[in-house]
Amino acid sequence: LRRARLGLICGIATVGMVFISLTSAYIFRRGLPTFQGESNSYVRDWGSVDLPWVLLGINTVILLFSSITMELARRKAARQAALAPVSSIPGISLGDEKNFPWLGITVVLGFAFLIGQWLAWSAMHTRGFFVY
The missing domain is CATH 1.10.287 (Helix Hairpins)
Incomplete structure (x- = not known):
């Protein structure tokens, strides 16, 4: 039973870490502007x-x-x-x-x-x- 609990905790921790990393990548990418060479400026290109x-x-x-x-x-x-x-x-x-x-x-x-x-x-x- 202890091994099962340890496996469950490891599985939940892994899924939680993947969720947190994807969420932070989403937030970072959404707020990150990209450089446009034609206008020589940074533009936010995230579409809703x-x-x-x-x-x-x-x-x-x-x-x-x-x-x-x-x-x-x-x-x-x-x-x-x-x-x-x-x-x-x-x-x-x-x-x-x-x-x-x-x-x-x-x-x-x-x-x-x-x-x-x-x-x-x-x-x-x-x-x-x-x-x-």
């Missing part, structure tokens, strides 16, 4: 991007709900795996178990998120934003 905020917000909510349903599906699978040996004993009843399709809902939400991302990139493409 008009993002589809409503669509991205909906995608974020879909992703959060998908995470919740994935955790519920994981708990259901772990419970079924733990109780599988007991359920095969004659005369033992586990009671009425609710079979809600959490994994299926997670898959549907995942596809909804992918469609939402495609729509967001299409909206940005129509607004003139291209990624090369």
Whole structure:
């Protein structure tokens, strides 16, 4: 368990350092002017991007709900795996178990998120934003 915690801490630290370095590079590049030889002056050439905020917000909510349903599906699978040996004993009843399709809902939400991302990139493409 200690090795798992150490690995988790190292992983989170690595992701955090990458996030901080990319954020600082973004802030630095956005504020850094470039030299134009024709006018012999420094010019800020950073262009703003008009993002589809409503669509991205909906995608974020879909992703959060998908995470919740994935955790519920994981708990259901772990419970079924733990109780599988007991359920095969004659005369033992586990009671009425609710079979809600959490994994299926997670898959549907995942596809909804992918469609939402495609729509967001299409909206940005129509607004003139291209990624090369």
